[in-house]
Amino acid sequence: MNKVPKGTWVEIEWVVLKPEERAKALPEDTKKVPYVMRVSGFLTEDAEIGQMVSIRTIIGRIHSGKLTTVNPSYSHSFGKVVPELLTIGTEAEK
Amino acid sequence: MTQKDMSYSAVMARKNEIMKSSMGIDYGDFIESPIAFDYEKMMAETGYTMEDIYRIQHETKVGNTPLYELRNLTEMVRKTCAPGKGARILVKDEAANASGSFKARRAAVSAYTALRLGYKGVVAATSGNYGAGVASQAAQRGLKCIVVQEVYDSRGVGQPEIIEKGRACEAYGAEVIKLTVGPELFYMQLRTLEETGFFNASLYTPFAIRGVESLGAEIGEQVRSRYGQAPDAVVITHAGGGNLTGTARGLLYVGCESTRIVACSVDLSGLHMASDHDFNRKSFTTGHTGFGVPFAVWPDRVDVPRNAARSLRYMDEYQLVTQGEVFYITELLTKVEGLERGPAGNISLTAAVTLARQMDKDQIVVVQETEYTGAGKHHNSQLSFARENGIEVRRGDPRESIPGKSIIIPEHLDQVLGRVQDIDRLRREYLANAAKQLPVTQWTENDINFLAADVKKDPAWVRANLPA
Numbered sequence: 001m002n003k004v005p006k007g008t009w010v011e012i013e014w015v016v017l018k019p020e021e022r023a024k025a026l027p028e029d030t031k032k033v034p035y036v037m038r039v040s041g042f043l044t045e046d047a048e049i050g051q052m053v054s055i056r057t058i059i060g061r062i063h064s065g066k067l068t069t070v071n072p073s074y075s076h077s078f079g080k081v082v083p084e085l086l087t088i089g090t091e092a093e094k
Numbered sequence: 095m096t097q098k099d100m101s102y103s104a105v106m107a108r109k110n111e112i113m114k115s116s117m118g119i120d121y122g123d124f125i126e127s128p129i130a131f132d133y134e135k136m137m138a139e140t141g142y143t144m145e146d147i148y149r150i151q152h153e154t155k156v157g158n159t160p161l162y163e164l165r166n167l168t169e170m171v172r173k174t175c176a177p178g179k180g181a182r183i184l185v186k187d188e189a190a191n192a193s194g195s196f197k198a199r200r201a202a203v204s205a206y207t208a209l210r211l212g213y214k215g216v217v218a219a220t221s222g223n224y225g226a227g228v229a230s231q232a233a234q235r236g237l238k239c240i241v242v243q244e245v246y247d248s249r250g251v252g253q254p255e256i257i258e259k260g261r262a263c264e265a266y267g268a269e270v271i272k273l274t275v276g277p278e279l280f281y282m283q284l285r286t287l288e289e290t291g292f293f294n295a296s297l298y299t300p301f302a303i304r305g306v307e308s309l310g311a312e313i314g315e316q317v318r319s320r321y322g323q324a325p326d327a328v329v330i331t332h333a334g335g336g337n338l339t340g341t342a343r344g345l346l347y348v349g350c351e352s353t354r355i356v357a358c359s360v361d362l363s364g365l366h367m368a369s370d371h372d373f374n375r376k377s378f379t380t381g382h383t384g385f386g387v388p389f390a391v392w393p394d395r396v397d398v399p400r401n402a403a404r405s406l407r408y409m410d411e412y413q414l415v416t417q418g419e420v421f422y423i424t425e426l427l428t429k430v431e432g433l434e435r436g437p438a439g440n441i442s443l444t445a446a447v448t449l450a451r452q453m454d455k456d457q458i459v460v461v462q463e464t465e466y467t468g469a470g471k472h473h474n475s476q477l478s479f480a481r482e483n484g485i486e487v488r489r490g491d492p493r494e495s496i497p498g499k500s501i502i503i504p505e506h507l508d509q510v511l512g513r514v515q516d517i518d519r520l521r522r523e524y525l526a527n528a529a530k531q532l533p534v535t536q537w538t539e540n541d542i543n544f545l546a547a548d549v550k551k552d553p554a555w556v557r558a559n560l561p562a
């Protein structure tokens with residue numbers, strides 16, 4: 001397994017509430033799944049993916065959870081072109 | 095050390111004490127009965143004048159945003175209506191605030207207050223723009239910031255706009271707690287407040303709502319100084335109701351009593367807001383009926399004992415638009431007005447097109463906000479994501495669309511029609527919800543007067559519409 005060094009920016013995951021611990025009166029589909037949180041921070045000790053670890057967040061708080069991601073990144077985009085939009089407001093639709 | 099019980103029910107049971115210590119407001123001072131409370135006293139208790147609010151906001155790059163006339167769009171609308179009709183459409187460019195939306199106005203007053211009261215940090219639970227606003231304001235005031243955000247469905251998939259809003263919070267230096275779908279967001283917010291002792295920068299405090307008053311006041315003054323008249327109608331994208339409440343109060347503050355206050359939401363009827371499955375089947379993350387209707391008919395469903403955002407108190411009319419209509423108008427705004435702006439403001443712009451068509455040429459309709467756009471928020475991102483999630487996207491008659499199944503983008507401007515929602519029905523639903531707090535037989539005259547003011551009607555109307 002690859003060691004993730006202390007100090008690396010990572011994301012952890014933690015089950016806050018198991019399905020049976022959740023709020024009452026949830027829709028059926030939501031009721032069946034756990035309530036899960038993710039948060040990013042700097043790893044406080046060397047660790048491996050999948051281990052329980054601690055992180056220090058950007059404001060200095062400590063959270064514990066399962067190490068899931070190294071260098072969590074954003075990949076949201078403008079999406080694939082939607083041709084239906086292209087002609088709106090152009091000569092083609094006058 | 096004794097360990098506190100962190101179970102859902104135990105934390106929720108500590109709600110009142112957690113909120114009291116995280117806010118610097120004792121709501122006990124205003125509450126008169128399970129229904130009535132002194133709303134104006136609560137708003138005044140913030141201690142800020144309008145001048146204070148302007149000053150606080152200008153210190154942190156908020157307010158004084160441009161008001162533009164959309165000349166080309168107005169001309170296009172005039173071509174689709176009866177002669178003599180076609181009001182001028184103006185837009186208040188709220189994207190110019192630090193963090194890119196009007197939510198910065200709420201956040202500015204909250205962060206200022208937190209600092210003044212000696213808190214080390216702020217916590218906000220939000221679907222997004224407000225989080226970015228709070229993070230940006232906290233950064234400027236030297237406060238720590240935690241944003242508690244509903245982001246993912248159980249597969250770990252997030253709506254692109256939600257992902258972008260979370261990114262913005264992190265960009266401004268906030269810790270973002272990213273959660274799966276569920277109303278337990280409030281539980282996490284309470285836990286976080288308890289753990290940190292930070293200020294509850296709720297969207298619904300009097301601080302937050304007074305922060306929006308400057309928006310209404312600026313609109314009233316800008317329109318009057320430029321056109322020599324008050325706006326005839328102001329259209330306001332409506333979710334939790336703070337946008338409408340604060341804007342309407344600001345307009346009244348500068349004497350625009352005759353201005354018609356029009357709410358507008360995207361019609362998402364049929365989709366369940368707490369459903370893991372439905373979560374990613376909507377192309378709007380706010381400004382939709384999934385928030386707008388429940389908050390209008392019961393504002394106190396929030397993270398403070400009494401909500402300062404009470405939209406029925408100020409609303410004259412409620413317009414609904416479809417997702418496809420808003421996407422059409424968003425593209426049109428870009429192509430003919432040269433403004434690329436985000437989803438929420440374009441909801442009210444869509445309704446403004448319908449209103450302008452019914453109004454006289456010499457009248458003025460103001461769209462009171464824009465918000466920023468970009469990866470994730472852009473209408474192309476939304477439509478592309480919808481398509482990947484099996485939603486049908488096509489051009490045609492938007493009235494045929496079904497939320498969660500299809501998005502139909504109009505072929506022409508004259509298909510942008512929206513529809514009116516019956517607000518008397520909402521008022522009656524509100525009364526029915528009040529009856530759940532206190533049986534009708536126990537309502538006092540004070541309760542009836544409060545309810546009447548809270549739905550913008552007189553006590554006789556309330557008496558004639560008592561819930562069964």
Ligand SMILES: Cc1ncc(COP(=O)(O)O)c(C=O)c1O
Binds near residue numbers: 463
């Ligand atoms: C940009 C923008 N406009 C409008 C709204 C709706 O405001 P409110 O929730 O106060 O009704 C929101 C948030 O919900 C928003 O972020």
